[in-house]
Amino acid sequence: MKARQIIVPLVAVIVFLIAWEALVWIMGWPNYKMASPSDLIPAYERYWGLFLTMGWQTLWRTVAGLVLAVIFGVALGMVMGFSRTMRDALYPLLVGFNAVPKATVVPIVALMFVGWHDFNTVLIAFMISFFPIAVSVSIGLSTLEPEYRDILRSLGASQATIFWKIALPKTLPEFFGALKVAVTLAFIGTNLMEIVSPHGRGLGALFDSGKTNSDYPLMFAVLIALAFLGIVLYYIVVALEKTFAGWADRTV
């Protein structure tokens, strides 16, 4: 069972890489049109040190943005989940904020806090990813069947007790669902800022330098590295979900 869980995805990745290599070879694409996996290996070899430092930059900023998004999103979701008035007041604002394409916000933030590259990047990662978390928590709390509340309230439990014992655990499956979406979004945010910022750092900046130097294999190598980081973060969230909300999984 365990081995199967590792081997199956691994085979899928290998098949994907072979198909990619074959496609490029059959079509006879030059590497500025479409790099092939065999072009990537030299790119990684040449820039290995850069990939490590830049990858680290991107990773910690994304995680920092996510942590902020979770703290703020859960708080906002709680406020909206418990108070009808706050929900009515904040929802339109939130939806409007979320509807603004973040690609247009990135240059504004980059100019606003020019020179504060770390801050900028974390801020965008946060801004782009808190929305699904806030919405999921508020929906989870506001759709709690009244009987759950009544069982505890009739025993004299405080609102805080009801939150910790029932509302929070019951919302966890939705929360983790939203967190998976948020991970991907936070990555997009971090990279947008890293690409747009002059003198940026991180994988986004490495991608940008590949572009200016017409180093196409480098650009593709960055994409693959981003995909890899995304997968790692995603599965960390899945592991957390298994630990804290595994009870919700009915397929086992």
Place this chain on the structure above:
Amino acid sequence: MMPDDMIDKLIDITAVRHSYRTASGPLPVLDGLELSVPEGGFVAVVGPSGCGKSTLTRLVAGLLIPDEGEVRVHGTRITAPRSNVGMAFQNPVLLEWRTILQNVLLPLEIVPNKLSRAEARDRARRLLALVGLDGFEDKRPSELSGGMKQRASLCRALIHQPEVLILDEPFGALDAFTREDLWQTMHKVKAEEPFTGVLITHDLRESIFLADRVVVLSSRPARTQFVLDIPDTGLRTLDDLYTPEAAERLNILRHQIEVAQGRTPAGDAA
């Protein structure tokens, strides 16, 4: 028969009137509600759908304070939830992330009590065995059938030895056979773990089988329309539902429900 001037009324509801505030103005739900339950009594409340039965249970639990009139438990006027009630609903609302045993123990995490951890667990196990759930202590609610969940929910309502047990259509969603099984379980539980209870139900047979008094409420806004006492004849069995006395009681109650629904004028014979 229970005389009306009984002094030891554990639950005493007098002249209660209550409205909900809704978008289209106040909705009167209870108007002139009278209900008393002696210590150890078990009262069934029946009435047309939407008449205010669940509202009544929320008043007794202190989850709702009436606009007028008063609700007393043990002589104390109820103005806020107190820890001395146990509740079970049609929806068993078990916590899916807890085992059955942990679910039953939940009230003891909130209500102050003198039980040690081991004693609490022993008591929970004993209650689960009493309702026929021995061996299911470590299962999750999702692994139980509807009837079993309801049994677990009943144990949770009783674990802290509440003064008042409030059951709001607990068997309403179960099939007929499971329901009759649970009726018998209720008698067993009442013999072992005496409680004072209020049972809301739509099933007249259930009301006369389980309760020692049946109260019929009028349609909304509900007032106490009719009270039928069921004499204590010792242990009841399902056969007791097919005696001439039972048929007579069911007839009377059916007639009262029709009156409550406005389908029959009050004067007509049943």
